[in-house]
Amino acid sequence: MGQAIPADKRPFDYSPVSLGDLPDTPTRDRNIAAVAWDAAPTELLQLGADIEGKPEPYFKRRIFGWLVWLAGPSRGPGRYMALNPLDHSEFYFFDLGGGETVGGEGPDREWHSSFRAWKESLRDDPRK
Numbered sequence: 001m002g003q004a005i006p007a008d009k010r011p012f013d014y015s016p017v018s019l020g021d022l023p024d025t026p027t028r029d030r031n032i033a034a035v036a037w038d039a040a041p042t043e044l045l046q047l048g049a050d051i052e053g054k055p056e057p058y059f060k061r062r063i064f065g066w067l068v069w070l071a072g073p074s075r076g077p078g079r080y081m082a083l084n085p086l087d088h089s090e091f092y093f094f095d096l097g098g099g100e101t102v103g104g105e106g107p108d109r110e111w112h113s114s115f116r117a118w119k120e121s122l123r124d125d126p127r128k
Helices: 115-123
Strands: 031-033 057-063 066-071 078-083 091-096 101-105
Touching (some): 057 115
Antiparallel strands (some): 031 057, 066 078, 091 101
């Protein structure tokens, strides 16, 4: 079995997907493009619009039910979005600077400068 392709080197998959098609864990061979999801809200489709190079958002994984998307490389600059799969008006962002974490508000309504703490706030307030 070969090594996983780094996320920023994986090809984008534009095959149509529904909510049930989004996997629990990251895909290792491709990035599922946000535009491929039939229920993608506008906020998700515009996730990277104000980031240099306008990176295309793609699906990362589910974290305790939350759908986690990323626009840009995981080391930044970029932006993560955690989206409630049952209510697309509920979402949270975590901004990554150019190699430096900026932070974001979690569902606990606290500001997190650590990505780990932001993910823990998703864990502590699951959506399924």
